[in-house]
Amino acid sequence: MKKATKNKKMWSGRFKTPTNRLVETFTASLSFDRRLLAHDITGSIAWARALAHAKVLTKNEADKITDGLKAVQKAIEDGRAVFSDQDEDIHMAVERLLTETIGELGGKLHTGRSRNDQVALDLRLYLRDEIKQIIEAVKALQSALVVKAKSHIDVVLPGYTHLQKAQPIRYAHYLLAYYEMLERDRLRFLDGLQRVNVMPLGSGALAGTNYPINREELAKALGFPSVTQNSLDAVGDRDGAIEFLAAAGILMMHLSRFCEELVLWSTEEFGFIELPDAFCTGSSLMPQKKNPDVPELIRAKTGRVYGHLMALLTVMKGLPLAYNKDLQEDKEAVFDGVETVKTSLSVLTELVKGITIRREAAARAAGNGFLLATEVADYLVGKGLPFRQAHEVVGRVVRYCLDQDKDLTQIALKELQKFSNRFQKDVLGHLNLEASLERKQSTGATARNRIRERIRQIEGK
Numbered sequence: 001m002k003k004a005t006k007n008k009k010m011w012s013g014r015f016k017t018p019t020n021r022l023v024e025t026f027t028a029s030l031s032f033d034r035r036l037l038a039h040d041i042t043g044s045i046a047w048a049r050a051l052a053h054a055k056v057l058t059k060n061e062a063d064k065i066t067d068g069l070k071a072v073q074k075a076i077e078d079g080r081a082v083f084s085d086q087d088e089d090i091h092m093a094v095e096r097l098l099t100e101t102i103g104e105l106g107g108k109l110h111t112g113r114s115r116n117d118q119v120a121l122d123l124r125l126y127l128r129d130e131i132k133q134i135i136e137a138v139k140a141l142q143s144a145l146v147v148k149a150k151s152h153i154d155v156v157l158p159g160y161t162h163l164q165k166a167q168p169i170r171y172a173h174y175l176l177a178y179y180e181m182l183e184r185d186r187l188r189f190l191d192g193l194q195r196v197n198v199m200p201l202g203s204g205a206l207a208g209t210n211y212p213i214n215r216e217e218l219a220k221a222l223g224f225p226s227v228t229q230n231s232l233d234a235v236g237d238r239d240g241a242i243e244f245l246a247a248a249g250i251l252m253m254h255l256s257r258f259c260e261e262l263v264l265w266s267t268e269e270f271g272f273i274e275l276p277d278a279f280c281t282g283s284s285l286m287p288q289k290k291n292p293d294v295p296e297l298i299r300a301k302t303g304r305v306y307g308h309l310m311a312l313l314t315v316m317k318g319l320p321l322a323y324n325k326d327l328q329e330d331k332e333a334v335f336d337g338v339e340t341v342k343t344s345l346s347v348l349t350e351l352v353k354g355i356t357i358r359r360e361a362a363a364r365a366a367g368n369g370f371l372l373a374t375e376v377a378d379y380l381v382g383k384g385l386p387f388r389q390a391h392e393v394v395g396r397v398v399r400y401c402l403d404q405d406k407d408l409t410q411i412a413l414k415e416l417q418k419f420s421n422r423f424q425k426d427v428l429g430h431l432n433l434e435a436s437l438e439r440k441q442s443t444g445a446t447a448r449n450r451i452r453e454r455i456r457q458i459e460g461k
């Protein structure tokens, strides 16, 4: 009996019977939302101060509550505080522990506040921190790619379309393609951060608060540049989390594509790159195996981030305003999305630093297989043949080479001249890897000076 009174629910006044145990476990979120502890304490301290400014609490009361909250945080972090079955979520657990620590005064903290605006605040504080960290992690991966690109500007690779060899490219150009994708990802997170960085506290349960809280001052104290403008919206929306998961999903898609190439290119069949041993695993059965588990896992984890985005969009659709318990389902999706993105970025950054390019193998692969066919067509264009006809002529040359089991680079001028009398000695200059690369002079192309220029721009940022 004593225990029951002690552990009485905060809202028990209205109820005739205690909560069913199954319901208690089913509705509780403490096991996962305890991750919001630090943010919940920050928000509550700011709220206590705002209540004091509004003369709802005395300065002394607010100070005692602040000290109490800090003590509770420490007790939970040190593992000294014991959670009770009655603590539905981190907000209730903190308030109960606060009251146990400082007495009845603890019961004044929640004046004019609801868990609805409290949790909306906590989630924004959490996301704001995590998005900033993720942006830094994206930058670290970008910089690993740029460092690699800079020191490998002479390395040539076959470029692909349809996974068929297409035209030669520089390895640096390839790496910088991912730099650009990551740059858009970074900007997407940064853009979403602006909308997350808006202060919802003071919205109350849904209609606002009865107390003369200066929400703008409160926002300032919590480092928010602005406050939400509609209390119903503020407690009922989760757009910030959805936008975050969308940006995270796109980022993971980019990482996954890169990882797919790392897996493919490190095979014996491609053999363009060697992954660092420390980032690969062996087989329990086959002694020769060196498996690219890290890129494989990142590729797979992309799916769970997409899943979280879909889950949260589905949670939100059809929800009447304002708060509904459904919103509690946002947390595990967001927390796992954050963890997945952060761990994937950090492990991939280290792996990228350790990749060795097998430059001879890559150059060999780029030097055969008709990757220079377009160059030959452009040569004919230079000699006055319309491109469509030049394409046709070179197509026939390629067909001939295939029948003769020869490469384009092995064909004699005499043989070429059977296909067009426009072929002259200087065509050999066109059948050259380096020359082909250097002719790609358009902005964003694979020529050396273009890549150097882009690296300079990136480094100047």
Ligand code: ARG
Pocket: 029, 033, 089, 115, 116, 119, 323, 325, 327, 328, 329
């Ligand atoms: N644990 C809840 C959540 O995460 C906190 C808000 C509860 N509000 C309520 N009215 N039941 O959504």
